[in-house]
Amino acid sequence: MDFDLKTNEKGNLKIGEADAVDLAERFGTPLYVIDENRIRDNYKRLYNAFKDYYPNFKMFYACKANTNLAVMKILENEGSGIDAVSPGEIYTSLLAGFEPERILYTGNNVTDEELKFAVESGVRLNLDSISQLKRLSKIPEAKGMEISFRVNPMVGAGHHDHCITGGPLSKFGIKEEEAVEVYKMAIELGFKPVGIHSHIGSGILDPEPFMLAVRTLMDTAGKVHKEAGVEFDFIDFGGGIGIPYTPEESKLDINDFAEKIVDLYKAKLEEYDLGTPTMCIEPGRYLVGDASVLLTKVNTIKQSYRKFAGVDAGFNTLLRPTMYGSYHHIVSASTPLAESTQTIDIAGDVCESGDLFARERPMPEIEEGDILAILNAGAYAFSMASQYNSRPKPAEVLVNNGETDVIRERETFADLFNKQNVPVRLLK
Numbered sequence: 001m002d003f004d005l006k007t008n009e010k011g012n013l014k015i016g017e018a019d020a021v022d023l024a025e026r027f028g029t030p031l032y033v034i035d036e037n038r039i040r041d042n043y044k045r046l047y048n049a050f051k052d053y054y055p056n057f058k059m060f061y062a063c064k065a066n067t068n069l070a071v072m073k074i075l076e077n078e079g080s081g082i083d084a085v086s087p088g089e090i091y092t093s094l095l096a097g098f099e100p101e102r103i104l105y106t107g108n109n110v111t112d113e114e115l116k117f118a119v120e121s122g123v124r125l126n127l128d129s130i131s132q133l134k135r136l137s138k139i140p141e142a143k144g145m146e147i148s149f150r151v152n153p154m155v156g157a158g159h160h161d162h163c164i165t166g167g168p169l170s171k172f173g174i175k176e177e178e179a180v181e182v183y184k185m186a187i188e189l190g191f192k193p194v195g196i197h198s199h200i201g202s203g204i205l206d207p208e209p210f211m212l213a214v215r216t217l218m219d220t221a222g223k224v225h226k227e228a229g230v231e232f233d234f235i236d237f238g239g240g241i242g243i244p245y246t247p248e249e250s251k252l253d254i255n256d257f258a259e260k261i262v263d264l265y266k267a268k269l270e271e272y273d274l275g276t277p278t279m280c281i282e283p284g285r286y287l288v289g290d291a292s293v294l295l296t297k298v299n300t301i302k303q304s305y306r307k308f309a310g311v312d313a314g315f316n317t318l319l320r321p322t323m324y325g326s327y328h329h330i331v332s333a334s335t336p337l338a339e340s341t342q343t344i345d346i347a348g349d350v351c352e353s354g355d356l357f358a359r360e361r362p363m364p365e366i367e368e369g370d371i372l373a374i375l376n377a378g379a380y381a382f383s384m385a386s387q388y389n390s391r392p393k394p395a396e397v398l399v400n401n402g403e404t405d406v407i408r409e410r411e412t413f414a415d416l417f418n419k420q421n422v423p424v425r426l427l428k
């Protein structure tokens, strides 16, 4: 098991040196708790692994994983760039202090207005279709811009079908066989293409698909260089590095992974005479996924036709189990290391049968009032939360060596009506 659970003298789960039971009491539940140092460690570990093998290396945090401003600020401090997918993410990144040059905008099915917004904000543009290229060329301020293209390398992988972004079914990127033509078109339209990009999917613990994608993207880059005369400033392999969610999964050996990828990268640079362009990756989950837990209180123990522990969070709070069938390890915050004595279903408070965090999960004894910690809740967790069933979204607390800061306040009923208008005729 790769979860690295720490306890204090009371035997309670510790997060960033703070007592999880105490945090739940002080800030209420459901509560996202984020360990600042874990994010910093994750960043440094990954960055150094690649930088050691290839110094001209940059990371762009895929902020869709977690857009809390404090989380963004931590990664800004560490020196990261940003992979942004929408004007909202560009805006948030600028607010968090990322200079426009550190932001790469990779939109999908973007509108003309979104393209204009991106151009005006001065961020780097990574284009996903010929349509985008043609529409960008109609924006006067975009004239002569440096751009790059996302290419579908016909390799895909991911923890669930919904998270595979390369291959024949994918809506992302341009076709690899049309890359030369598209880069030529960009040059004819007056742009300066300087980069090439791919992203094959999310939640990948096996180096093989990445290696395959690197190989294919480098072959495409080689062709584009030779046939369209493009000099690449950067080559970006996207994100996708997974983390262990189940006790059976193991962490990817990052040093070995980096060495393998860089060896292949260097060999391909040489093969195609591509110089030494910056190598980029765009990790999301790897940086923030294991840095947060969701604390939720058991309010009901119910022996129906099955045994349930009912908690005060639901798929409105953490969607991944319902949306992808994803496993999240769950421990009792007061007995995190206890042996399991039962199997139990852990169910949320949303009025839908699919609102389950676990089926037949081996757990120790659990009582009403206990706090459960749902692990690995830092990526695609709060950022995918909703107000479904008219439940205000939870608070987020950042912990740093035992010190706590509320980095997002718990919503109230007032937030449920934000932006709604009742026509006056209905009030009469």
Ligand SMILES: Cc1ncc(COP(=O)(O)O)c(C=O)c1O
Pocket: 062, 065, 083, 106, 165, 199, 201, 202, 203, 238, 239, 240, 241, 282, 283, 284, 285, 286, 379
């Ligand atoms: C273009 C792009 N880059 C990076 C990522 C980050 O992925 P992950 O969180 O799996 O590292 C994504 C999400 O899948 C993405 O679409």
Ligand SMILES: N[C@@H](CCCC[NH3+])C(=O)O
Pocket: 064, 163, 165, 202, 203, 320, 379, 380
């Ligand atoms: N939301 C997905 C990851 C998608 C990554 C974005 N392309 C998850 O929770 O695993």
